[in-house]
Amino acid sequence: MEDEDDGVGNRMLDADCGIGYYCPEGTPYRIPCDAGYYCDETNMVELNTAYLCDAGYVCTSGANTQTPTVESTHGGYICPAGHYCPSGTPMEIPCKLQSFRAVTGA
Numbered sequence: 001m002e003d004e005d006d007g008v009g010n011r012m013l014d015a016d017c018g019i020g021y022y023c024p025e026g027t028p029y030r031i032p033c034d035a036g037y038y039c040d041e042t043n044m045v046e047l048n049t050a051y052l053c054d055a056g057y058v059c060t061s062g063a064n065t066q067t068p069t070v071e072s073t074h075g076g077y078i079c080p081a082g083h084y085c086p087s088g089t090p091m092e093i094p095c096k097l098q099s100f101r102a103v104t105g106a
Contacts, residue, residue, distance in 0.1 A: 017043045020064035020075050022050065032062035035090030038075070040064055052088035059090065078104045 017023035021030040022044040033039035037050040038059050044050070053059030054066045059076040068076030079085035081104050083092035 017045075020062040022047050033059075033064075033075070035059060035061045035063075036088040038063040038066050038068070040066070055087040055089075056085055057089075058085055058092050059088075080104055 017030050019042055020039055021032055022039055023030045025045050031047075033050050034047060036053055036059055037047070038053055039050050039062075051066060053063060053068070053076060056079050057067050057076055058079060059066075059068060060071060061075065063075035065074050065076075068074030069078055071077050079089075079092050083094055085092050
């Protein structure tokens, strides 16, 4: 069976639900893990089994590791210089006025 799209970008399952996704029972579609969280196990059936992304990293939708470094393969990236990223952040936050973080991963 070939993967099919549900019309909003979720792929229909033809095998196990892969990392970066969860697959509720009874649905033929895999759903990307929410931004700020990561799904590092196959066949997750509930989003509440997902984990918060580590501080110093940004987990975008579909993250598959708590410490993503390459968005195209991990679903996230290291927090850039000039920003801070608390645990579970879906987007980097600029440093406050008159402060600056010169290093990545803050």
